[in-house]
Amino acid sequence: MERREVSRLVVISNRVQSPKASSAGNQGGLAVALLAALREKGGVWFGWSGETVGAFTGAIGLEQADGVATATVDLEPQDVDEYYNGYANRSLWPLFHNRIDLTRFERDFEGGYLRVNRRFATTVRPLIGEGDLVWVHDYHLIPLGRELRRLGLTNRLGFFLHIPWPPSQILMSLPSHEPLVRSLFEYDVVGFHTPDWLDAFLHHVTRHLGAVVGEDGAVTLGDRAIRAIVAPIGIDAGEFETAARSDPARFARDRLHMSATGRSIIVGVDRLDYSKGLPERFASYERFLLRNPDLQGLVLMLQIAPPSREKVDTYRAIRAELDELSGRINGEFADIDWVPIRYVNKGYPRDELAGIYRAARVALVTPLRDGMNLVAKEYVAAQDPDDPGVLILSIFAGAAAQLRDALLVNPYSADEVADAIALALGMPREERVRRWRSLIANIRREDVFWWRDRFIGALEPR
Incomplete structure (x- = not known):
């Protein structure tokens, strides 16, 4: 030809x-x-x-x-x-x-x-x-x-x-x-x-x-x-799935698991921006802790939020707000051997992020408005097919139009997001695998x- x-x-x-x-x-x-x-x-x-x-x-x-x-x-x-x-x-x-x-x-x-x-x-x-x-x-x-x-x-x-x-x-x-x-x-x-x-x-x-x-x-x-x-x-689904099995990813996953000492990990990875709904996310996690006192001490939330556009005043304001919120929530709920929120203001290489995603039982991707949001797709691609985590996804993220088997939530509703966290943490393996297979099929097909x-x-x- x-x-x-x-x-x-x-x-x-x-x-x-x-x-x-x-x-x-x-x-x-x-x-x-x-x-x-x-x-x-x-x-x-x-x-x-x-x-x-x-x-x-x-x-x-x-x-x-x-x-x-x-x-x-x-x-x-x-x-x-x-x-x-x-x-x-x-x-x-x-x-x-x-x-x-x-x-x-x-x-x-x-x-x-x-x-x-x-x-x-x-x-x-x-x-x-x-x-x-x-x-x-x-x-x-x-x-x-x-x-x-x-x-x-x-x-x-x-x-x-x-x-x-x-x-x-x-x-x-x-x-x-x-x-x-x-x-x-x-x-x-x-x-x-x-x-x-x-x-x-x-x-x-x-x-x-x-x-x-x-x-x-x-x-x-x-x-x-x-x-x-x-x-x-x-995303380049094949590349990210491979990255999740790499040595840097395994090291990051094991490091996070060891520091969590058996606790279920909830992860959020977002550029520091008011569109990402981070104050609302912290408030939803606080609502979850209040409603589930039996799970306090058994979960931790890792929020990775590298700063951006620091010369723009609204970005400085969101960083100050999150500093105050994370400090208040940790002060209210922490114990001598547990801090409910780990709030990290730096980025990580993609292979390390893949390991962090794989270690997390739940991902919170809850922007107030987002064109797409590739973190949602990366989290799914990084999962262990035999024991995958659960994606909680805002209905206002562009990715929600494709990833219908995520737990779709209204990020403005602290009650709705808190309920989704509890549902995700208690979800049976069979349902987690079923949802993951549907999600990864779309991510691989529409890469x-x-x-x-x-x-x-x-x-x-x-």
Whole structure:
């Protein structure tokens, strides 16, 4: 059979994950997905280096490692303040997570956001060859497609949103929301994790912008037509299952088991962020302890919460709140040989995390609103098939649309989450195995390669 030439892939995101960090096990969920795609398809990953320079030059730093090429550019301090700390993380992030009370609307923020998107477009344009597929990621770079089109780019352009799409009433509180949304129609394909996020987008563009959804699913606004699709991101399930059987994972699992001295372990692993529902989670665990005095001393909760975006005031506030909550709960319930909450503000390599997941009888993945949440999938993949733990999952996590055999809960209800913890701890092995088999089947089937193929298949010219 004649083999068709495969298009090269150009990935563009706010930050670039070095393949060297990948090999050291320090990459996040999105990085795992993109590096896997680039290794198989070839191309380059472009984004901000994380470094600042006195004056923007557009100089590109190139690196080739582990089969992946990366290209990075430095930004000015003002760019970082206005584009990243400002518009992306003080305006768009809280707004898209329904936290309008935390959203800051500053004209300077928006100006910096548009300026950096133009700088990204100008810098990456020479790296894009004829026939390359261009895949832009996340809320930091929504207008990038428009800026690339203004530079004459005619390649197929795709955009994937890794966070929820907000309801219209929330979105319309953002100044200049209309040109931001219209800029998405410069792409050819726009992807979302769940049908809910897609429905919210379609509702907004049809009702408020006059877009039309055709019988073929194309969404037309003026002279532009896009495909808007659901493509839930997955993990490299096979790699994570292997990592759970590695020596570092076994060491981490045994270390946690030994320190727990026979107690049942409940684990939470989240970036320190108000969208993750950590204060509500601590309150739910406290409610569980109050309702189950016979289990006090027999369980412990390990919450791993590496800090992030520490220059943003709301993140400093959530850290202070959790410090106070964990201290109060431990002070109320602890005994001379037991502390109910272990609250750890640092991250761990993926293979060690796999061992921590495997040691835990229960995982609490209870965000208030989350685009997907790959921790839920990693926890399931790390389990012992003969004696798996139980996943408690928020109905407001994107993963809930796929992982229906988790214990699905409303994270705002301390009673509901407390009841789920008790149910999970007492669940018979047969039911745990049945639920796990259903969950792992989905995670293996709709993995990162499935996600990649689904999106790129839609992006490739027909």
